[in-house]
Amino acid sequence: MASHSDKEKTLGDVLRSHGVSRRSFMKYCATTASMMAMSPAMIPMIAEALENAKKPSVIWLSFQECTGCTESLTRAGASTVENLIFDSISLDYHHTLQAASGHRAEEAKEEAMHENHGKYLLVVDGSIPMDNPGYSTIAGISNYDMLMEAAEGAAAIIAVGTCATYGGLPKASPNPTGAVSVSDLIKDKPIINVPGCPPIPVVITGVLTHFLTFGALPELDDLGRPKAFYGQSIHDRCYRRPFYDKGLFAETFDDEGAKAGWCLYKLGCRGPTTYNACATTKWNNGTSFPIESGHPCLGCSEPEFWDGGGFYKALSIPTADVGETVLYTAAGAAAAGVALGALNRATKGSANKAHEKVTLEDLEK
């Protein structure tokens, strides 16, 4: 946690006081531009903006979640460059990562909210239970009350993970806690949705860095997601796309097609309806992403992905009205991709509606 005087410093001051050379700063800017999915032509502008950026206060609240999003975020810390980002923000409250606990932790939050009223960045992971406030509380305060109090003085809110952005797993049918997303409750503040189960580590830090660098929200899509990371579908950026265009599909996980690295569409891949940066940014410091490891995309950054039908059923298979015709027609022509995408979305909607609760008897069959 940064001291009060640190907050007056610009990022340039912080870096120089850490003995960071201009050359190192340039490397920082180049990798930051890459991380924020910006053109290398933007590097000089990023350098200028970062040089003069002030440390923002960040308050991080965790509600109905599994801590996977924080786990993901801390994996981003493997890099010195990303560590510098965290040196350059003032993370005033994060109940998993902070050393303080109990009343002292809550006091730190109150102080940060008071001192930086109207200026702090509020990060939220987890959904909010609305059926009974007792389902999830922190220091005796319900998630709803805590969110509404912290949101009041926030400059902007970043909803991290599919639970905070759309309700996620807690909201999955039959939604026992009445879970809702941040944007279901807050309508008068700018909200950036960073979905994923969890989101890619550098996407979380990239969004934080964007706010730090430009002091403004990035360009968002119709679901409130930053276009830089969620602007294109997994399918459109997938290195296996040429196999899809040629109609070459793996039919099972161990057939010749799977071994040859063919398209996983028929094995349930949600790439065509999923918007995320996995195919280019990848995971584990750029090592690979699920499709590269031979598994279909589950579509974890899309609303209600848990209720979207069986993970291993092809998008066009669940309903009779879509049928296999689409699969084979589209497989032969890339131009049909847009129409297929629209049908896939309809299919996913039908699957959502047709979804039935799995009983214990079903599991024991």
Place this chain on the structure above:
Amino acid sequence: MDQTDSVIHFNIQASDQLTWNVEPLLHEVKHALERLATEDETSVIDLRSIPLAPGEEDRILEILGLGEVVARLNVLGSSDVVETEYSGVWVVTHYNENEETIGRFIEVTRMPEILRSQAEDVAEASERLALRLEDEQQEKQTSNKLAVEK
């Protein structure tokens, strides 16, 4: 290793054929190099922003080859700045402290900016060296004074 090994089968880049993104990207480099030669315009390509299949990045680097300059920088972890076989085409790779790659760029320029001594660092170094010499001089004067007193 047996050529029928499953690892080879999974690696769809195993053949020598150029794959989908390798050739267009190399053409982009070719056009950038033409612009550098005729208009002195520099270009940077971020390899992270392009969907590359396993092995494609290695194939690009293999085709560009190794030229006359190899520099290793010690800047927030290390960075490698390498001129390829094609003068003016550089590959700049940034690593973190665990030597994991955190960024790779193809720069088409006469000299990547990160290789130059930076104005701010030069100014700071100049002050630091002057202070160092002052300190040395003071130490020398002190030891001379002590020697005279003895």
